[in-house]
Amino acid sequence: AQKVTQAQTEISVVEKEDVTLDCVYETRDTTYYLFWYKQPPSGELVFLIRRNSFDEQNEISGRYSWNFQKSTSSFNFTITASQVVDSAVYFCALNFGNEKLTFGTGTRLTIIP
Amino acid sequence: NAGVTQTPKFRVLKTGQSMTLLCAQDMNHEYMYWYRQDPGMGLRLIHYSVGEGTTAKGEVPDGYNVSRLKKQNFLLGLESAAPSQTSVYFCASSTDRELNTQYFGPGTRLTVL
Numbered sequence: 001a002q003k004v005t006q007a008q009t010e011i012s013v014v015e016k017e018d019v020t021l022d023c024v025y026e027t028r029d030t031t032y033y034l035f036w037y038k039q040p041p042s043g044e045l046v047f048l049i050r051r052n053s054f055d056e057q058n059e060i061s062g063r064y065s066w067n068f069q070k071s072t073s074s075f076n077f078t079i080t081a082s083q084v085v086d087s088a089v090y091f092c093a094l095n096f097g098n099e100k101l102t103f104g105t106g107t108r109l110t111i112i113p
Numbered sequence: 114n115a116g117v118t119q120t121p122k123f124r125v126l127k128t129g130q131s132m133t134l135l136c137a138q139d140m141n142h143e144y145m146y147w148y149r150q151d152p153g154m155g156l157r158l159i160h161y162s163v164g165e166g167t168t169a170k171g172e173v174p175d176g177y178n179v180s181r182l183k184k185q186n187f188l189l190g191l192e193s194a195a196p197s198q199t200s201v202y203f204c205a206s207s208t209d210r211e212l213n214t215q216y217f218g219p220g221t222r223l224t225v226l
Contacts, residue, residue: 009153033212045156045203045217091155095213099144099163100171105155 002027004094006104013082014112021077021107023092029053034068034075035093035101045091051075079109087111115139117218119204125224126194134189134221136204144207145187146171146215147179149200156203162187194225 003026013019025034036048049059051068059066063080079086092104120135136145147159148171158171162181176198178190187206191198201222205215 035214037217043201044219045205047214047216050212050214099161099207099213100146100158101213101215103156105153 002029002094002096002102004092004102004104006090006092006107008107009105010108010110012110012112015084016081018078018080019082019109021079021090021092021109023075023077023104025073025075025092025094027073027094027096029096031097033095035095036066036075036077037091037093039089039091039106040085041087048077082111084111084113117204117206117216119202119218119221121221122219123222125226126191127226128195130194131190131192132194132223133191134202134204134223136187136189136206136218137185138187138204138206138216139185140206140208140216141184142206142208142216143184144213144215145181146205146207147177147187147189148203148205149173149198150203150220151200159189159202194223196225199223199225 005024032053034051038046056068065078067076089106089108091106093101095101117138146161148156157173160179162168165184168179180188201220203220204218207213207215
């Protein structure tokens with residue numbers, strides 16, 4: 001069965017601190033895709049990144065970075081020097097080669113000014 | 114280019130009333146999806162469509178019907194609303210079955226009294 005677990009329900013950090021959001025997945029497939037989405041307080045879901053199972057290189061985009069490790073079935077998301085605008089719910093998702101995404105239950109991140 | 118739009122943004126229904134939510138996308142995407150989002154449960158797939166004239170059940174289809182008469186539109190219907198259907202509904206579309214990067218609409222907040 002395919003499953004995505006985001007064990008951290010809520011995280012609060014003080015502005016400018018670094019924070020890592022955890023995502024652990026389960027799948028029997030060898031080809032799959034992992035995603036992160038952001039849902040700010042305004043409510044819309046914003047696509048952040050997609051990685052495929054054959055590419056374990058870490059990705060960095062500005063203050064955001066993603067660490068994909070197949071050995072531990074994890075796809076963690078780190079925000080460096082957090083800002084208030086990073087406050088949102090973040091979802092990790094998995095596609096195992098079909099037309100559906102399996103979402104985790106999300107992590108609510110609050111950045112305290 | 115509006116992306117994915119949803120109508121209406123808010124709606125209040127009484128138990129037993131019916132309504133239709135409209136999703137439209139202007140990206141020429143083949144795949145379209147309806148999700149509901151409830152506190153602590155993440156996003157759950159209601160129904161989806163892999164092309165014009167086709168629909169399929171997702172994880173929580175009971176009490177909902179859908180239609181995809183035109184490629185750009187995907188309608189979600191509630192024939193007899195129940196308080197358990199109080200939720201935020203999101204529509205999404207994607208262009209590729211495997212990569213399946215889904216782009217979301219702004220959501221519809223539905224309250225059933």
